[in-house]
Amino acid sequence: MRRRLINSTLAVVLVVIAVFGVSLVIVETRTITSSAQESVDAEAYRLASIVDSLLLDGKPVNPNVIADQSGAKRYALIEIPGRAPIEIGERPDGGVIQGKATGEQGETVVVEEPRSSVTREVGDSLLIIGGVAVIAVIAAILLAVRQANRLASPLTDLAETAERLGSGDPRPRHRRYGVPELDRVADVLDASAERIGRMLTAERRLAADASHQLRTPLTALSMRLEEISATDDPATVKEEASVALTQVERLTDVVERLLTNSRDPRTGSAIAFDLDEVVQQQMAEWRSAYRSAGRALVCSGKQGMRAVGTPGAVAQVLAALIENSLMHGGGTVALRTRVTGNQSVIEVTDEGPGVPADLGARIFERSISGRNSTGIGLAVARDLAEADGGRLEMLQQHPPVFALFLSREARKRAEERPTVR
Template sequence: MRRRLTLLVAATTCLVLLAFLVPLALLVRQVAADRAVSGADDVVRAIVPLVGTSDSTELELSLSGVAVPVSVYLPDGRVLGAPAAETAAVRLARADGQSFTVDGAGGREIVVPVVTAQGTAVVRTVVPRAELTRGVTKAWLVLAGLGAALVLLGLLVADRLARTLVAPIAELSAVSHRLARAELSARASPAGPPELREVAGALNHLAGRIQDLLRQEREQVADLSHRLRTPLTALRLEAESLRDPDDAARVAAAADAIERAVTAVIREARHRGAQRPRTGCDATAVVADRVAFWSVLAEDTDRGVHRELPAAPLPVAVPADDLAAALDALLGNVFAHTPDGTDFGVFLTARPGGGAVLTVSDAGPGFAQSALRRGASGSGSTGLGMDIARQAAEASGGALRVETGRDGGARVVLELAGPA
């Protein structure tokens, strides 16, 4: 923008200068020519009265003292003053009896006829080309220098003006980038034209509003932990009262998982936007633990579970809680959107280049690609489960794909990158 404003001012200044300097330069040349011709004409007019009143000797003496070469063509054919052949202009002036000026090869010729008792004499002088343009070149150089100085002055003013416009815009851009990096304390200094000051104020107001909304969101998430504390405590008491130790352990484990999930959500909300080191986990251990948990529910609903897990650890760049939440979301979709008795499978394999590939498939009716959009679902759900899984995959540098299985059911593939 700064460069464009400078070029615009330079172009405008040049056009204005051309509009004034070109006519002025032509006028200077015309004035110089008129001045030279006027000086020569004055000399000729001073000689004219002497032609009819003085004799040849006096006239010759007068012609020798003039500043310009003047020739007097007498009626008897003699030429007094500067020797020069009789020209067509001289003959025309003697014939017509009128004085005039004509441009020739050597310059501008001035002829004035004088009627005497012996006949018509003609007074003639020639203004050379050099005299017609004397001082013009110097004047043109002065005008060119003045024009260049004005252009440079215009460029300097344009650069200063552009700087006053660009600097506040650059600051606004820097503040917006800081806000995008979650530096919500960044504020813009109102500077520049009124429009830019208004934009700076609006940006500061937006940053303050974002801070208020985030603070309200964090407060709401913190309230969530207190609201869930009582039902979780009641759930643990119910688990302890169960007679079957296996059932009690399973319910207690579910309560612990809920508490961990809520704690993770609260921690994420409190540190949102902060730069935290990414931790990894062993995908094999996490997937095995969550599959074991869901296998109990699968047995209660007559679902067959097919699992293929590697014997060796598979490190991935995803925290254990995030990977567990992603797998829980995918398996929760299977239980929520497929009828009882529908088989599903969980497969974990090594990813070329490091990491792991987690695949969850089922023999249900499948779902549309629109389920990948956050909040979109065709089954009456919130549509957030797939988004949780997608965020976990992308946070590690991987991706999520939704495919159709061989039996027509859904097949979700999570590519998880390995630790750096």
């Protein structure tokens, strides 16, 4: 492309120089020739005037007197009637430019100038014109190279940007080139890079969320299937199969929820539901895991509470908190339900060391973890809570207390239940 731009620019410049150069040469040649002819004619008239003056004054007319008075440098032939011709200067050889004048006393003056002097002057002019043309060509080459680089380099840069996008590097470069058309292309590529970056981020986030959120129900389902395979009691098999089916339903709900959040994290299907059922479900799912770890999982607080949200999402939030306490906490894990204002609150706490001070303000950020875990669980849980119009907060670091706040639908005669279940 650079070569084409340079060649096209030079072609235009050469055509312009050829057209205007030839025209200028013709005009300059004619001007020099005309000027030389006028000069010879003027000198002939001047010599005729001098001869007239000498004749009228009765002075002698000879070459020296005429040359002194006129300062003539060209060859001149003066013919006076009744007298011998008078010559001034040396007659040129070859072609000449001739000027002729007739005086009042009948004398004739002829002035000649060699045409070679005119040719020499025309040659000098041609040299000047040629030099200017060469300078113009050199300047055109430099400007063409500069302009070609100015146009070709951005295109090469834009091609590299497009190649980077195709290879999976969506970082925008934010480079501009001072050419509106190229800057427009750069704007479009940067906008495309940002969109691709957001899409890749969303896909990575979906994959990470899916791997994290599906791990718990799959583990629980695996435990139930192991229980079924290890027992011959039909009642136990039936009970464990029923729980396994519940786990499959929850697994399906988790997948649908993840897909919904990947499209629009604020899209929810909030309904009024019985909070006790979700809490009891999570207690049943996690009790065996806590029993295997030699720890207890208890629940206390207000009964008969209803909340507005998505039961599956609330179950996932509670599962993330309970699992977090199982992995990072210690001692007994307690779920407490209470009402504050127009909100239903579920608190999850344990007797472990709590959240480190340096992680307290960032505990809900992705990839933030105190014990080499994925750092995704609490971030996903907060997103799920906010999608239902609720919120997830850490109320206390030592011991840790996490609270899920949901909009409340009041039920008459709600009773306190201080008992452990």
